[in-house]
Amino acid sequence: MFRYLVRRMLWAIFLFLVITFVTFVIFFMAPNDPARAQCGGEQARRACLVLVTEKLGLDKPVTTQYALFINKLLPISWYYDEAWHATPQLQQPTLGKQYATGASLDDTIKQAAPVTASLVLGGAVLWMIIGLSVGIFSALRPRSLIDRAAMVFVLIGVSAHPVWIGLIFSYFFGVKWHITPIANYANFFGAPPDSGLPGGPAQWAYHMILPWMTFAILFAALYVRMIRANVMETLNEDYVRTARAKGAPERRVLFSHVLRNALLPVVTMLGMDIAVGLGGAIFTEGVYQLPGLGRTIIVSLQAEDLATIQAVVVFATVSILIFNLIVDLLYAWVDPRIRLS
């Protein structure tokens, strides 16, 4: 188990380096000069450009720049003095600063990540509730009216674009019926005093209803379909017949014998989907103007703010790697056949 964990960790670090390096190289090759951004764009003065290029190390080779970037993410610096002497010293890990404004990217991520996390985790709860209840019911009553209705829902859910769904929801629930707010985020732990903004758990949930629904609908559709197929397949397993032959009531057969097996692959998929979602639910955040990672990416792209995008990529990569690790460990726990290998 310990060896497995170590191996997984090393693999995760390797993947992290590969992914961040590739993004870094792509940005390095993009026709964009961070020094110019900091010196005021088109009207930048030559002296300023030289100074900033020097300060940010933009004249150094890409590998060196990458090494500096990675080094800043670590709590120990060993590479960062004027003469390139390797003198290890403790430092505060940081994602760096925005080129144009000099604002801390750590703060940007700290503000945006909880918004995206609220959206994705809440959405995941919602789509699992729908996926499990509708999927299981459809599997138990195939070709029934509810099963057919569910399949229509699945078709719509996988076909419709979240932006379109978001707009439709905003129009009906918000504009027409005045049931929910249609934009903005309310902080779960309360808004800053004197800001006049809504805050607290109730406002948070109230503002998140439509985003959750919009974000969850695609996944709910996919999960309904997958859970239905898995449950139907598992119902035909020999061990389910054995359970019935033992005299187990249907409810017990379903929960103890069918679901436990049918949901194994769902665990994997759930972990991956949550992790990918944490990288930014761009469309949903865009429609509802939620200041999450997805919107941060859109804004940064428009501003050609590569440092911010790189920070989001780093955050997303780390969260995906961590979630994958959790899923693998969880899987080994729920499926005894994995443990020994």
Next chain:
Amino acid sequence: MALLEVKDLRTSFRTEDGIVKAVDGVSFSVEKGQTLGIVGESGSGKSVTCLTIMGLNARKNTISSGEALWKGKDLLTAKPSELRQIRGDDMSMIFQDPMTSLNPVHTIGKQLVEAVQLHRDVTTRVARARALELLKAVGIPKAETRIDDYPHQFSGGMRQRVMIAMALINDPDLLIADEPTTALDVTTQAQILNLMKRLQEDFGSAIIMITHDLGVVAETADDVVVMYAAKVVEHADVSDLFNRPQHPYTWGLMGSLPRLETDTERLVQIPGQPPSLLRPPNGCRFHPRCPYVMGVCRTTEPPLEPTEHDPEHLQACHLDQETKNREAAKLLESTMAEAG
């Protein structure tokens, strides 16, 4: 009163191509402590007969009629909850493939304990002690530690032992074994059969042994039902069946048994394929494959009737008794001759 009395049992499945009559008017009875063998090729309706009795066919698309009287109570009309109380308690079942018949995510101990607690209001500790007792009875080595293992940590033969333990854990009156040795290798087959015989003596259960192997029947059964294409073609006491087989299909099965004593190059086989149950042949269902076929066989279905020598020996064939006796004697003679 017989323990289980099956009368004119019929089971059909609705399929896209039409109605498949998988079991078509089967009758037999099982006495306390006795073993009934049901023999036939794949698709002859042996398994479906037993699944119908147990109420384990998928409810949808299945139509059953007739009677299956368990201690006088009809199982086919019983409520699901009543059936559930009988299943796994008074009447239990072992399946063909032990590799897939145990739930992979639960320890075998948990699955055995569940079998007990579904029918007995006992603590887990008591149920676990019972499970351990049964695992020892079926010959699982180091049962104390293996009880907490998962099915994938057991071999096929060991898993079938666990299945047998699970089936016997509530001391059932009837054990239905659906080809319990088919998926196992030959040495393991013999071990499992011996184990079942020994346990039958200890537990006093009646057994329905479903098999396509006449050798298994000869070794275990008291009474034998031979099924062909959803129907019973012969039903007799085991010694009577082997000494005076009356149906050409039974002869075919016996002729195809391998024998140690002779150097047969190739085993005799019954020519042709079992018929489709979607559209079974007219008349006698065996007639397209029968070497003794007569005109009447193609038009009229032979009834299942007692033979002259023994009212308990039932057979369904149009051939005259003289031919049957002659052929049966010939078959027996060749067997004897081979056996020296």
